[in-house]
Amino acid sequence: MRDDSKSFVSLAILNRNFEEVKAGLSPAAAMDESNRCLYCYDAPCIQACPTGINIPSFIKKIASGNLKGSATTIMEANPIGASCARVCPTEELCEGACVLNHSTKPIMIGDLQRYATDWAIKNEQILFKAGEKNGMSVGIIGGGPAGLSAARELARLGYDVTIYEAKSKAGGLNTYGIVSFRLPQKVAQWEVEQVEKLGVQIKTNITVGRDISVNEILETYDSVILAIGMSKGPMLQIEGEELKGVYDAIQFVEDSKTKEITDELIGKRVVVIGAGNTAIDAATCSVRLGAENVKILYRRSQKEMTAYEFEFEFAKQDNVEFRWLTAPTRLIGDSIGQIRQLECIKMKLGDPGIDGRRRPVPIEGSEFILEVDAVIKAIGQTRYLELIDAFGLEQHKGVVKINLETYQTSNPKVYAVGDVIFGEGQGEAMVVSAAQHGKKAAYAIHQQLKNSIIETA
Amino acid sequence: MADLRINLAGIESPNPFWLASAPPTNSGYQVQRAFEAGWGGAVWKTLGEPIINTSSRFAAISFNGKKVVGFNNIELITDRPLEVNLKEIYETKKRFPNHAIIASLMVEPSREKWHEIVKRVEDVGVDGLELNFGCPHGMAERGMGSASGQQPDLVESQTMWVKEVAKTPVIVKLTPNITDITMTAKAAVRGGADAISMINTINSLAGVDLDTWNTIPHVAGKGAHGGYCGPAVKPIALNMVAECARNANINIPLSGIGGISNWRDAVEFMLMGATGVQVCTAAMHHGFSIVEDMIDGLNNYLDEKGILSVTELIGKSVEKYSDWGNLDLNYQTVAKINTDICINCNKCHIACEDTAHQCIDMLTDPKGNKYLKVREADCVGCNLCAIVCPEEGAISMIELPREKIAMTWNERQHALASLRG
């Protein structure tokens, strides 16, 4: 029997769980922290930011009360700067490089970046203007960080830009994939608006390759940018994957951002398979949905985990348990097809594979059973191979091949940026690198098309 | 985008931010780097008979861990040959025709010497001259700098000598080491100055080393007074600018100098009557690139206020600056503590209790929570509690509704006199 009054209270609590965990800096804290920055010359924090934000400059502007200037400095270098303030692994990037690591403690660059961009969001600032139209057009497939970043720069350079986005909103994983309590949708939507206000057309609910043909795209535009990111998670290839209560992590998080929060997981035992960013988001999301026990299963050891240290800490604070060197072998359901048990096997690390990480090998006879109510698969993402093939682009295991300087693919008219070029030793899947790719591809396109602009002018 | 251009007594520059005559403007290399970074003008390091500088020249005051709150130096004027400076001024002007280059000059109080140097620097194409009557050390011992700047008649006559031959605008830079800045400012006006700039540095001794008992800084164990500048001197400089701005006999443009570190400081100086500003210490602390935020912040400020040209700021607050005798004695404010924001450090209580008017009570509510409350009837509205409060917004000073009509001290004395009449 369901107790409605109880579940009403619980749902209210669950909804609150999805509010942003970290509060923004207060004005006094921002003032203290910004005045602590040394304003270094040739500052290492700038070098460590993939988009090269002039960090001392934007921090000085907070200190002087020039918040509009501060937000402009950030967004100029990084069109996704408001989201990045929240989701960048700052200790690996800017903050990790801050000179104050050697003396006191690093400047909270991410928090200051958030302070300045929050100001711009709150005060409804429009920070950039579209360039004078140059008569050339670019079509962008995918409205995630990479596509938006390219669009912003191209619009400023005077291009007619159209983005095709399969979902009903642009923003990519920032809108649908990164949990709300780390990145509220409204932040990603503000960045989308900033791009739209430059006259960029965003055609949502259009899947290229299905609703519009690749050929039509190639014929319509002077250049095309492929910024489709990656697809759903792959299958585990073990028995029982079709059972009720088995989820794909990307879809699972997306539901938490787009659908009504449910009480389905309250008091339940959840196992998340994998130990990357997605696994952490799925695990902490489960905790917030009321799960009683959440375990992360990883077939390698803590050392090989791809989640960042801060994410690991965050999950531990949420009481997520980690089971290292453990792999799933079978999903076991009950008579009505609901998952009930997970059979696992212990692993040990063998010789290093091509990526340098030691390969996990099963320890024979070490199988054991975990009682579960839900299993979330977070073992990476698959590729949109079909679309990549439809474009006829050179690729390796779905990772589109590019010129590392220009982001040009094997088709000179087509550029590829963001997660679609990540993998197989190429880059790291981060919002900030996607933003940088987008910028660089925009400049490369401009470089390539500029001459024809001059000719036709 | 607001118009940031200024015109100070005929000297035009793309923005109001100039580098003051000091180490940042020592050479062509530096001034060109500064112009590239965005500075609108530069007053070249003071030219004159080359001198010898001491080793160990600067010291700074850190306050509670904040570096360079004040800066102290015993440096003299340029130690480079005049010909070298002139050549570099020429080259710099050629490369940056739209930026303002002003030659700062200091020679003995002799008519011939002034005539000679003015002609030489004007020949290389400067936009203006600044007469340095301000350095408080070294040059003063030789009858120059503040030694002549402290004597109104010397300021007047030397300005006059320069004006006899100068073809470009003449700015007289004043020393703050004087009781009433308007005395020397008026002397400069009488001498025919086209503008005045202030302040140069203030006599100072930065400190004494507790172990060696040497002065800070020291030169082989001996020290001498230096000149003080940087953020700590801003209120002194701002007052001097304001005093000149509101003086009816000083009606030439002002160039504000002293402790200007960002666009906000610049706005304050301009509101108080400066046509433009000069900066030294802030650039020495952080490099030329600080001008980026100065320009950007000023521009955003003007845009936000809907002001089209920065020149519209000049002097807008001057009429609000007056004599004590003109302040309304019947105006009353009181402190109000917002207990929601208060963090209960009790600093306001003890400040008022020990050193003001004993009117902040430490109370406990029925639930046992401590809170502070101002007894308004006893509060004199001195601002002390709000000043020591660490939490923005926890204490606000509230205007009380008027009980009596406005009455200044001067009006009161006048009324009393007419009663006695």
Ligand SMILES: Cc1cc2nc3c(=O)[nH]c(=O)nc-3n(C[C@H](O)[C@H](O)[C@H](O)COP(=O)(O)OP(=O)(O)OC[C@H]3O[C@@H](n4cnc5c(N)ncnc54)[C@H](O)[C@@H]3O)c2cc1C
């Ligand atoms: C759960 C999770 C957590 C993460 N956490 C972080 C983090 O904390 N910090 C961090 O830096 N990075 C994080 N990442 C990685 C980051 O989200 C990605 O690297 C980044 O979003 C890549 O941007 P993108 O524009 O290349 O791709 P995406 O964001 O995936 O955007 C691609 C867009 O293309 C659209 N699209 C795809 N195919 C088509 C088509 N055929 N037609 C039209 N549109 C199409 C998609 O709908 C999508 O909107 C996380 C990722 C996940 C999954």
Ligand SMILES: Cc1cc2nc3c(=O)[nH]c(=O)nc-3n(C[C@H](O)[C@H](O)[C@H](O)COP(=O)(O)O)c2cc1C
């Ligand atoms: C090291 C040093 C050297 C200076 N030399 C000169 C000089 O040669 N001529 C001059 O007119 N002022 C000189 N000044 C004074 C500055 O031009 C300026 O008036 C003063 O520093 C106040 O501005 P600030 O607070 O921005 O530093 C010097 C200041 C410093 C710190």
Ligand code: SF4
């Ligand atoms: S810390 Fe190093 S780089 Fe910085 S001022 Fe001192 S010596 Fe120069």
Ligand code: SF4
């Ligand atoms: S390295 Fe640290 S202290 Fe230096 S500019 Fe960057 S954030 Fe500021």
Ligand code: SF4
């Ligand atoms: S304003 Fe002055 S007198 Fe009034 S409460 Fe504060 S410290 Fe006391």
